[in-house]
Amino acid sequence: MALLTLFLSYPAFVGLLCALVFFVSYFATGSGKSALKWPPGPKPLPIIGNLHLLDIKRQDKSLLKFAKEYGPVFTLHFGFQKTVVLTGYEAVRDALVNFTDEFVDRPPIPIFEEIQHGNGVFFSTGELWRTTRRFTMASMRNLGVGKKFLEEQITEELGFLIESIKAFEGEPFGLRTFTMAPTNITFAMLFGERFDYKDPVFLTLLKLIDEVMCLLGSPLLHLFNFYPFLGFFFNDHKLLLQKVEEVRVIIRDYVKASKRDAQANGLRSYTDALVFKQQEDTSKKETLFHDDNLIASILDLVMAGTETTATTLQWAVLLMMKYPSIQEKVQEEIGAVVDLGGWASYEDRKKLPYTNAVIHEIQRFITLLPHVPRYTTVDTHFRGYFIPKGTTVIPSLTSVLLDPHHWATPHEFNPGHFLDAEGRFVQKEAFVPYSLGRRNCMGESLAKTELFLFFAGLLQRFTFQPPPGVAISDIDLSVPKTTFTLRPQPQLTCAVSRE
Template sequence: MQLSLGNMLPSFWEGVPLQNLLLLSAIVLILAHYLQSRRQHPNYPPNPPRLPILGNFFQMDLKNPQANILKLAKKYGNVFCLYLGNLNLMVVTGLPLIKEVLLNQDQVFIDRPQIPVHFHVFKRFGLFMSNGPAWKHQRRFALMTLRNFGLGKKTLEDRIREEAMYLTEAIREEKGQPFDPHYEINNAVSNIICSITFGHRFEYHDSQFRELLKTLEDIMMLETKWQCQFFNLFPGIMKHLPGTHQKLFRKWKKVESFVEYVIKQHKEDLNPEEPRDFIDAYLKELSKDNIHSSFTEKNLVFCTLDLFIAGTETTSTTLRWGMLFMALYPEIQDKIQAEIDRVIGQTRQPTIADKENLPYTNAAVHEVQRMGDIIPFNAPRMSVVDTTVAGYHVPKGAMMMTNLTALHRDPKEWATPETFNPEHFLENGQFKKKESFVPFSIGKRACLGEQLARTELFLFFTSLLQKFTFQAPPNTQLSLDFQISMAVSPLPYKICAIPREI
């Protein structure tokens, strides 16, 4: 008869003196630390001193990891290592090394690591967590389908411009009074990817959809809590214990169930000859004979979920930073509005073709992304074979993080790195691209929605500045303080959107 772990442990430790137990635990930890050190390659990157088993966990600042990593990079160099339980994390800093990892060795660092808290939910499904042939097939299909449904075409621009009208009307209803723009912005941005994936948009007063967006926000915040981080260290133990991680998994299940329900509705009225959106296109693909084995209904759920989350959170967060920066830098807001008035006026809706004639506005959008710094370490990569970076040994399976915060705040690259300054992206009054600006990453696993996000950011931002002047509420001091979730977002704030005179 097999005994459970819960039955065995009490009987095993019964009668063991506390001092003996503590001594045995210390010996085990020291031995584990010694064996771990012995396995380390002699040409390994430098690392801070670490504890047995836990590694550098308690040296990580979960509230401000950017400052924490910048400090470590100054001390240990442009390539250093951190240990978080069984996770072997390497960090590279500086454009040459970022290009080395993401471009020159793109086939070596092509995979995503299996971070336990993510793997528990997604397994190897979807666009973000998948690797190998499955990832290639799913990404290729997603890109093709996004293009078929408007990516890079006039039809998608029309959808964004239409949504910008709904958004400006919703904000106009606030009548210049203080309000939190979070959910209006979130809803508007999400409606674009929803129209592509689900085939329709959601009204701003739709309580069920607002609840879904709130659940997504909760997920982003919960992942940073210490119990979820401890799950990454000890998944086999933590999955049996109560805590924030269990709440996180329940909320993921809630969002997954929403997508499953939408797919069920699509199956009921599917016309394979006229697919309406990404879900229809995927269901049509499933009906074919010689498709890759990764095309399953489970993968449809998680690919849809990936598109929905990626198409909502990052762009929405960037726009909320943009409104905040405008209120904090009124002289820059005035320059943007003067340019918009001169080129477009206050009645005609902005188009993507206007971007070329709005260099200052375009530069301001890029500066919002630089200063917002919403994905400070990029999405992680994993080495598929042993390799070297900057002369250091990188073992197969090491997790690689690229330090975008340091790149986007490098005083060698930016005249005023800690100040909001659109002039960073201007030369002789014209917009200028910067090689050291990579908010969407680079290489084969760069953000597949980059073109969509760039279009949304420009059209939404320009439309908002055309119609409103953003100000702090009376007797209120706005702050650039932030909170860490899956993205770096401003703390909740209220703002006044003053309608501009026509």
């Protein structure tokens, strides 16, 4: 309606703009047969490009349909933006691994430009990205990622989550309850302390993260990214920026406290590590670790570092409700390996092939993060096509995780995808929920450890069932809630104690 109002207000201007865009689109890019040999794709319409052909809530599924017609490399027009899409394991891996330097940058997405202004670790580029990512990876290792200490911390947090679930005494409760434990692990790493589940700061951060993630999936937010010059017509991006600023206020308080106390308390958190680094660089005329980059880097990890594992755990419980025979088989396997009253360790995954396969299949099946766009750093010749410098590229992870050439039943939940004929666990090359190449997920090691320990521990203590009056057939997995990630629709579960 906002776009229609604008068009009616300026008919002569819009008519001229439509004619110009149509002329340029038709003769320069439409057929894919120009001298530059762009990848093929559907003919764009003036102003809207190919937006009329996309399911704005499930863009990833729309891309799969285009791939059947145009092949694994094709061109789409998102409004005025010309974008190259890569689908299927071979094309995506080729780009992100064999052409990693050419496809390593992020495009200037309007909403993230407004939020981070080129800072942080996820949407930054060039030397600032390389330096910040390298520092963040080193800091995470120093804080225990990949070490026994962190596994003990996760197991301790699992105990708090289990006590929280026991308090429901078998009555229905929301899947969002499972977000608290993995979120607390991230917060402990970022701020140096875990929160009580009733702590007002913790609850405020949970609420703000949830609101931000939901707004990032809003159709109006997508329209803002396609047509940022029409931002004054939309409100979602303004509300999003307001919510992000509320998170920044909390982060600034932690940074301020770290600057005041870090020397006395030592390095206990990622925030402390950033502050130490900034203080080391005080003698330099220019440092990449200025306050704006500190806040942006922490903000990136607050958002992405909590959303992905927390949402995957919700899906895991929902899928066990949907497939009780699989849940029972996992419980039997864990019971045969782990001592009564003890916890499964991360090392135990080698003795629990079926449990490990189920966790991997959960991640494959849910296609949590369909894609995060890239940006060509130089003019690139790729698979017979020319992609100019500064082109937005979408490597579709959904298309890899559902690639029929690599998965026997790609659209079914089937742990057998990760098992051989003898029931041994098999790692698959097309399992890429954390992406590939130098822009892969920095928290992959932490996420794998968390998912295994939380999932195994929860199924050791509980059997998850639908609430009374809800049949297994009523559990619908086909229409996820589109936020920054693909979340399950809000649903209830009952946790029946196995003790």
